[in-house]
Amino acid sequence: MSTVLVTGGLGYIGSHIVIELGLAGMDVVILDNLANSAIDVFYRLKSMARKDIEFYQGDVRDSKILNVVLSEQSVSSVIHCAGLKAVGESSLKPVEYYQNNVAGSLVLIDAMREAGIQNLVFSSSATVYGIDAPVPYVETLPTGGTSNPYGTSKWMVEQILKDAANAAPKLSIASLRYFNPIGAHPSGLIGEDPQGIPNNLLPYIAQVAVGKRAELSVFGDDYPTADGTCERDYLHVVDLARGHVKALDWVKNNTGAEAFNLGTGKATSVLEIIQAFEEASGVKIPYSIAPRRPGDLPAFWADATKAEKLLGWNAELGLEEMMADTWRWQSQNPNGYRSNAKEAQPDSSVA
Ligand code: NAD
Ligand code: UD1
Secondary structure (H helix, E strand, O other), rough: OOEEEEEEEOOOOHHHHHHHHHHHOOOOEEEEOOOOOOOOHHHHHHHHEEEOOEEEEEOOOOHHHHHHHHHHOEEEEEOOOOOOOHHHHHHHOOEEEEEEHHHHHHHHHHHHHHHHHOOOEEEEEEEHHHOOOOEEOOOOOOOOOOHHHHHHHHHHHHHHHHHHHHHHOOOOOEEEOOOOOOOOOOOOOOOOOOOOOOOOOHHHHHHHOOOOOEEEEEEOOOOOOOOOOEEOOEEEEEHHHHHHHHHHHHHHHOOOEEEEOOOOOOOHHHHHHHHHHHHHOOOOOOEEEOOOOOOOOOOOOOOEEEEEEEHHOOOOOOOHHHHHHHHHHHOOOOOOHHOOOOOOOOOOOOO
């Protein structure tokens, strides 16, 4: 029983986790409904993997498909990435967000209970600290006070998981609070492929760099930060994925529910990101200063000491790698997975 189920395993973060699990010698089964991903991701993962990968197309809210997966595969642990993640959209479609993120998690833990699976790693977010938390964010701070249904859904699931672990002493759950994951796999085969206009900074910059968008709008330069633009804790998605392998070790050897920040502990401004991207890519990014984006916080970053102490994890890759890998992915796949998918070949030195 050593197979890991990754829900949402064809998404941006899930696909990088699948690669790292394979490198750590684990078999993987993916459940994904393709709501925000493409089947080509699976073909690419298969071509890169050293271990077996199975894929089931299905919805995490569907207990029937979950029961099929858990009875056909020898699953011992679950990494739960499936969910909806667009903050702005969550205010327009709150019911869909609570259904996918909260109800989906409930159906999953119920199916795990029936199958006798005790180990769970959950994709949470730094957003659970709410809008008034002091920086750096540390796990001992109170959570809640979130400002949108997306953030509230992550907060709710964390509470549900804590209660579930209190009621079932064998359960072991790690909620990983991601800061700002960016970058792509160094092979250039796997990366972030947002549908429509990107909401997040790095995908937008990358699309400006390949000429798909004319210029970047920098949302506000009058924040109380060193250069006036917002600061975030950007971390490489491969570091983040490695954090899941460490968290899996932790859940296998502990019980109860714990939350862990996964961030670098460093804050970087929007203007610093533009400069770092230009240096890594050699491409000039035209930008103009636009009004603040409603809901943005001036600056937040992680205190990642707990993950270092308990998981033995810290971020190893710097801004340079984050930018170079984003650029490699975007320049080799200007239209994401919709272009040249079948011709893609793995780079065997990194996969
Ligand atoms: P993503 O959209 O790329 O991946 C999510 C995957 O889940 C997609 O492949 C999608 O098709 C699938 N999915 C969605 N709803 C599903 C459902 N009901 N059943 C089955 N599959 C479903 O997003 P991501 O960036 O890879 O994020 C993964 C997880 O991490 C999400 O839970 C997200 O909320 C969380 N997270 C992401 C970030 C970030 O910056 N990307 C930050 C904090 C937390
Ligand atoms: C956003 C979400 C957060 C989520 C995270 C990762 C909001 C308010 N928060 O975080 O809950 O966990 O994405 O998915 O949406 N920026 C620009 N121009 C752009 C895009 C962004 O200047 O075109 C700036 C933003 O103002 C921000 C920084 O870049 O200061 C990072 O933005 P983004 O990548 O969207 O991440 P967050 O806002 O931190």
